[in-house]
Amino acid sequence: MRISELSAASQVPIPTIKYYLREGLLPQGEQTSATRAVYDESHLRRLRLIRALLEVGRLPLATIHRVIAAVQDEELGIHELLGVAHYALAPEVEPHPDDADWQAARERADDFIAGLDWEIHPDAPTRAELAQMIVTLDRLGMGFSAEALRPYAEAAHRLVADHELARVPFDGPRDKAVEHLVTGTVLYGKVFDVMRRLAHESESAKRVGRTGRPATVTTHATH
């Protein structure tokens, strides 16, 4: 297909496509004359992936470059490729190796993960995220206990093993696998968050009942 058709199919404007071509995010099309090139399904898949990283993952362009470089590096195994995308989606956590509280929290995070018997890379940034969370729970006087966290780990594991990884096409094109991982991680993360707040409302209604005046329901935040 021509660039105009690629634009129509992907809903990405032509100047943006030309920018991605110049930046090397999108491979060049097949040149059919001095001024004309044709594109195929692989270009469409790549544009869908870039859109997912940008609009769903809200990643900065520098990070998108690194993810695309991993997609194009065929020597990288699929698990390692998905790891690059996954870690790109994680919020950055500043480790404080000199802070004794932080160090203790990091050890508790590592112990907790070891107790789960999951395969997690020793340098996974998710470990620092969990340590940060333990520091916050402690600071707010909510304490951290492995027993309180374990039901979350079990629920997450069930959803991921039974549903989420089943949706990732491991043996198809690399672009598609990464796109699925990104949209799945972000969107189903939001889906779960909404379900949790709905369940809160429903269970609260059932436990303490609707009493007194009804509350105004339009007081949500503007943030």
Added chain:
Amino acid sequence: MRISELSAASQVPIPTIKYYLREGLLPQGEQTSATRAVYDESHLRRLRLIRALLEVGRLPLATIHRVIAAVQDEELGIHELLGVAHYALAPEVEPHPDDADWQAARERADDFIAGLDWEIHPDAPTRAELAQMIVTLDRLGMGFSAEALRPYAEAAHRLVADHELARVPFDGPRDKAVEHLVTGTVLYGKVFDVMRRLAHESESAKRVGRTGRPATVTTHATH
């Protein structure tokens, strides 16, 4: 206790406490002389709640005012009070009543919720959030299916019913119940998110195995 002791116990600076007193977010202390007032546990609880709304919930001050007004309005039932806090934590979603796609998504969201048999207010903003998510899933070609969402609803319900609501002190002071709800909703939401990404890594490692070169693990985003 004096204002200096209240400041030390709450870790809120004296000028900030004075600002909250002027703004009516914190009730006045008991005046013991023309220039001196004493404060008690209820003031400490209120400061903890304000800090939780500010630092954990990241709510703007105008919204915090509305939540505190609900805490102080003793005619408001506890379920309705928790609803005010809950809805304050929800991201704002712009409904598009004139857009046929949005309207269809909203109907599917309502149908899905009706199928769960949960007690959800007809005007709960969470319904609009779910509709927005259905629009996004559709736009990205991932489709929406009630079957795909139901496992998330069930997992959320189990966690909320068995663990989260057990932590909310329904029959204690109103400040404390709201503080627990806010920190619990936000922090355990993040806990689950981290667990899900850890489970993704582990299940991916177990399914496709670690092959090829190891990926660089320090490529996470700065956002």
